[in-house]
Amino acid sequence: MNRIGVIGTGYVGLVSGTCFAEVGHKVVCCDIDESKITRLKQFNIPIFEPGLEELVKKNAAEGRLSFSSDIAGVIKDSAVIFIAVGTPMSASGEADLSYVKEAARMIGRNMNTHKIIVTKSTVPVGTGRLLESLIRDNLPDSSQTFDVVSNPEFLREGSAIHDCMNMERAVIGAGNAQAAEAIAELHAPFETTIFKTSLESAEMIKYAANTFLATKISFINAIANICGKVGADVTEVAAGMGLDSRIGNKFLQAGIGYGGSCFPKDTYALKHIAEEAGYSFKLLEAVIETNENQRLLIMDGLVQSLGSLRGKKIAVLGLSFKPNTDDVREAPSLSLIPRMLEMGADVCAYDPIAIREAGQYLPDEVDYAHELYECVTDCDACVILTEWSEIVNMDLERVHRLLRSPVMIDGRNCFELDVMRAHQFEYHSVGRQVIRTAVPAAVTV
Numbered sequence: 001m002n003r004i005g006v007i008g009t010g011y012v013g014l015v016s017g018t019c020f021a022e023v024g025h026k027v028v029c030c031d032i033d034e035s036k037i038t039r040l041k042q043f044n045i046p047i048f049e050p051g052l053e054e055l056v057k058k059n060a061a062e063g064r065l066s067f068s069s070d071i072a073g074v075i076k077d078s079a080v081i082f083i084a085v086g087t088p089m090s091a092s093g094e095a096d097l098s099y100v101k102e103a104a105r106m107i108g109r110n111m112n113t114h115k116i117i118v119t120k121s122t123v124p125v126g127t128g129r130l131l132e133s134l135i136r137d138n139l140p141d142s143s144q145t146f147d148v149v150s151n152p153e154f155l156r157e158g159s160a161i162h163d164c165m166n167m168e169r170a171v172i173g174a175g176n177a178q179a180a181e182a183i184a185e186l187h188a189p190f191e192t193t194i195f196k197t198s199l200e201s202a203e204m205i206k207y208a209a210n211t212f213l214a215t216k217i218s219f220i221n222a223i224a225n226i227c228g229k230v231g232a233d234v235t236e237v238a239a240g241m242g243l244d245s246r247i248g249n250k251f252l253q254a255g256i257g258y259g260g261s262c263f264p265k266d267t268y269a270l271k272h273i274a275e276e277a278g279y280s281f282k283l284l285e286a287v288i289e290t291n292e293n294q295r296l297l298i299m300d301g302l303v304q305s306l307g308s309l310r311g312k313k314i315a316v317l318g319l320s321f322k323p324n325t326d327d328v329r330e331a332p333s334l335s336l337i338p339r340m341l342e343m344g345a346d347v348c349a350y351d352p353i354a355i356r357e358a359g360q361y362l363p364d365e366v367d368y369a370h371e372l373y374e375c376v377t378d379c380d381a382c383v384i385l386t387e388w389s390e391i392v393n394m395d396l397e398r399v400h401r402l403l404r405s406p407v408m409i410d411g412r413n414c415f416e417l418d419v420m421r422a423h424q425f426e427y428h429s430v431g432r433q434v435i436r437t438a439v440p441a442a443v444t445v
């Protein structure tokens, strides 16, 4: 049994720590936030992630997973230390490495035996080398040896446990073959493809992978915007493109753009890395710009169908940046709802899970409904920002009846056009024909 210490109990640290415990390692997760550790010890999981609570409880009960706020003690007791602290975006767009650097200094100060330090956080190329020197500068005994390895995480929120337990590859970047092999062995129970590289390449793989996926999304969104103008349907176009195995059918779902804690941050960070390296990454700049403009399609649809928004009541369905998470970081809801309010609309919002999270960032004027049908009642339009299954499977007939006018602006292409036509909605979606209905608005019941 290997002893793994994980510093940082955010998404990456908590999920990967729990999964490493699940495959048989002994894992201690630690954090400087003592209240978070206290809650974790009571199995009060700070994030909504399907399956995580059960897995944490199971592994804690079986003695493989524990939590501690004694970071120094965890460092001393662990042979392998994962750094999984946050790397938020700083004002200039580059990744803020202050938490990573502080973790490295602490590791240096508490180095008592040979250890392997593994960066899981997404960090700019060169950070592994920087950590090596920070650790070395803080060693109590300068003859103490250690290795730094980059092992980026590729899990998605909402399916994080599945993604981690069924990882498609483990990228292991190291300057020392023995250290790389030790981390490869830790991954043996996952029966995954091991891909060993240099430290720098592993760091770059993470950025290249995330920004490539963001590029796919902005590309299909740009195609959608043309489809809308020339009478093509982007869902058909994406399906037809995806049949070519060189392209693949994933990440070709057009909509109001990507959000979340990774793609927006990582695209800006890579743009910054490129600038620092003397390369002007025009393609990536266009990806970012396309994504920022894409959200505004919702406002276009609203203005097209309602004219002025002053005094209009709008139901917003979906506040999280994607389904199955309560994460609202860079969620379209946080920029679009204030815009609707500024334009004079009243907003009633609903989300199956993320109301509490979103409420911390949205203006006080927003009303929240605790049920989807309550949210749409008496509204002049219904706007879909997140494709939660509850929203995709809503009773359209009932929604039509409850809305003051049957207008739906769908930022996620949740419904077939024929279905919306049959239900007599005015339906605006992304990269598809607008369905207009001559039928007068239903009387509200």
Ligand code: UDX
Binding pocket: 153, 154, 155, 156, 157, 158, 210, 213, 217, 250, 251, 252, 253, 254, 255, 256, 257, 258, 259, 260, 261, 262, 263, 321, 322
């Ligand atoms: C992403 C990466 O997928 C993951 O590998 C990395 O470790 C972290 O960043 P995540 O942000 O959790 O994961 O969500 P993901 O499912 O990738 O979706 C990101 C955003 O893209 C969401 O806003 C989603 O709505 C949007 N998206 C995704 C699309 O608009 N269209 C698509 O086809 C796919």
